[in-house]
Every structure is written in structure tokens, then in C-alpha cells.
Amino acid sequence: MELLALPFWYLRHGQTDWNARSWSQGNVDIPLNETGIAQAHEAARAMQGHEIGTIVASPLSRARVTAEIVGAALGLPVQLDDDLRECSFGVREGQPMSDWFNDWVEGRQTPEGAEAFADMRRRVVGAVNRALQNPAPVLVVAHGALFRGLRAAMGMVANVRTHNCQPMYLQPPTAEHPDWTLHLEQ
Numbered sequence: 578m579e580l581l582a583l584p585f586w587y588l589r590h591g592q593t594d595w596n597a598r599s600w601s602q603g604n605v606d607i608p609l610n611e612t613g614i615a616q617a618h619e620a621a622r623a624m625q626g627h628e629i630g631t632i633v634a635s636p637l638s639r640a641r642v643t644a645e646i647v648g649a650a651l652g653l654p655v656q657l658d659d660d661l662r663e664c665s666f667g668v669r670e671g672q673p674m675s676d677w678f679n680d681w682v683e684g685r686q687t688p689e690g691a692e693a694f695a696d697m698r699r700r701v702v703g704a705v706n707r708a709l710q711n712p713a714p715v716l717v718v719a720h721g722a723l724f725r726g727l728r729a730a731m732g733m734v735a736n737v738r739t740h741n742c743q744p745m746y747l748q749p750p751t752a753e754h755p756d757w758t759l760h761l762e763q
Contacts (some may be wrong), residue, residue: 578702580730582749583709586629586716587724588647590639591616592741599674602720603666603691608638616742617643621650623744623762629653630712633704635661635719643742644718655718656711660704663720667691682725682736694735698726716744731757 591613595602609617620643629651634644636657644655667690669677680686687693692700701723708715721739729735731747733756739745744762748754 578699578706580702580727581706581709584714584746584748585705585709586624586627586714587727587745587747588620588624588643588716588718589721589724589739589741589743590635590637590643590718591620593639595671596741601666601669601672601674601678602639603663603670604637605670606637606639609642613639613643613741614646617646618650620742620744621647624716625650627714627762629714629716631708631715632656633658633661633708633711633715633717635663635723637662637720640718640720644716647716647718656708658704658707660700660707661717661719661723664694664697664722664726665690665692666722679736694726694729697722698729701726702730733757733759 591609593607594610595607624647632644632648632653633656634640648655667688669688682694684694708717724739725735746760748758
């Protein structure tokens with residue numbers, strides 16, 4: 578499945594205590610910490626003036642609450658899509674991020690009980706394609722591993738860390754620029 582060639586915004590959720598410790602969260606529903614809540618409010622301020630048409634988010638609380646904070650500032654409701662849920666890391670959830678993660682992204686190894694990177698990539702592309710059927714511009718609020726799947730689908734280097742609550746505007750290829758481009762909102 579290919580990602581629709583439409584521009585959209587992407588926002589990774591605010592920080593959690595497990596992010597701060599560099600632990601793998603996966604499907605464990607870890608809430609935002611105080612820093613994460615502050616980051617979500619800062620992202621909401623950064624998004625004002627961009628005339629967002631739709632917000633679609635992961636149902637996990639760290640992404641949902643981030644989206645709700647942004648939505649409240651923009652006067653928009655938040656739609657949830659279960660396919661934007663973070664990837665399950667199986668036996669690696671709650672453990673420090675390490676070399677296993679690089680092997681997972683590269684498709685060399687999938688931890689026991691985890692979702693394969695290629696499967697997650699297909700899932701997130703499908704979810705974003707559904708989100709892009711809504712009034713534009715669309716803001717997707719989700720997770721770091723999911724954004725790696727989107728980067729892979731866009732032909733970018735996949736294994737790049739996405740900062741918490743850094744709004745990103747993604748533009749599809751054009752005749753002048755044959756690759757997807759990513760713009761960070763400051």
C-alpha cells in the first residue's frame with residue numbers, strides 16, 4: 578500500500594516517564610508526564626494559525642491527550658483511529674531501547690510477540706490514508722515507531738528519532754521536488 582500523495586501534519590505525543598528513561602512503550606498505555614503536558618501546550622501554540630481541518634489520533638492516552646490539548650486550542654474535535662496505536666514490541670515493552678530496535682526497523686528480527694516493522698508500516702499507511710480523506714489539512718497525532726514506518730513509506734531513512742511534540746509538515750513529491758519533504762514547525 579502506498580501513502581497518498583497529499584500534504585499533512587504529524588505530531589508525536591508529548592513525553593512520558595518511559596520516554597525520559599528511554600524505555601520501549603509499545604502498546605503499554607503510559608500517560609504524559611508534566612513535561613509532556615507542557616510540550617503538548619507548546620505544540621498547540623505552534624499549530625495555531627495553520628488552519629488545521631481535522632485531527633486524527635491514536636487512542637493511547639499519551640497521543641490522545643496530546644491531540645485533545647491541541648484540539649482544544651484549535652477548536653477542533655479529535656477523531657481516534659485504532660490503527661494509529663503504537664506498535665506492539667512484545668517482550669521488549671518496558672525494556673530499555675537498544676540494538677534490538679535497530680534490528681526490528683531493518684526487518685532483521687521481530688521480538689517475540691511483537692508486530693513486524695513491515696506489518697506496522699502497512700497499518701500506519703492505511704490509517705494515514707483514511708485520515709487524509711477528511712477535511713484538510715489533517716494533523717495526525719501518534720507515535721515515534723509509527724513515524725518510522727511513514728518515513729519508510731515516503732522513501733526516507735526510516736530509523737530517525739522523532740522528538741516529542743515537534744510538529745512536522747509533510748509535503749508529497751512534486752515535479753520540482755521528486756521526494757517527500759519534511760518541514761519542522763518551530
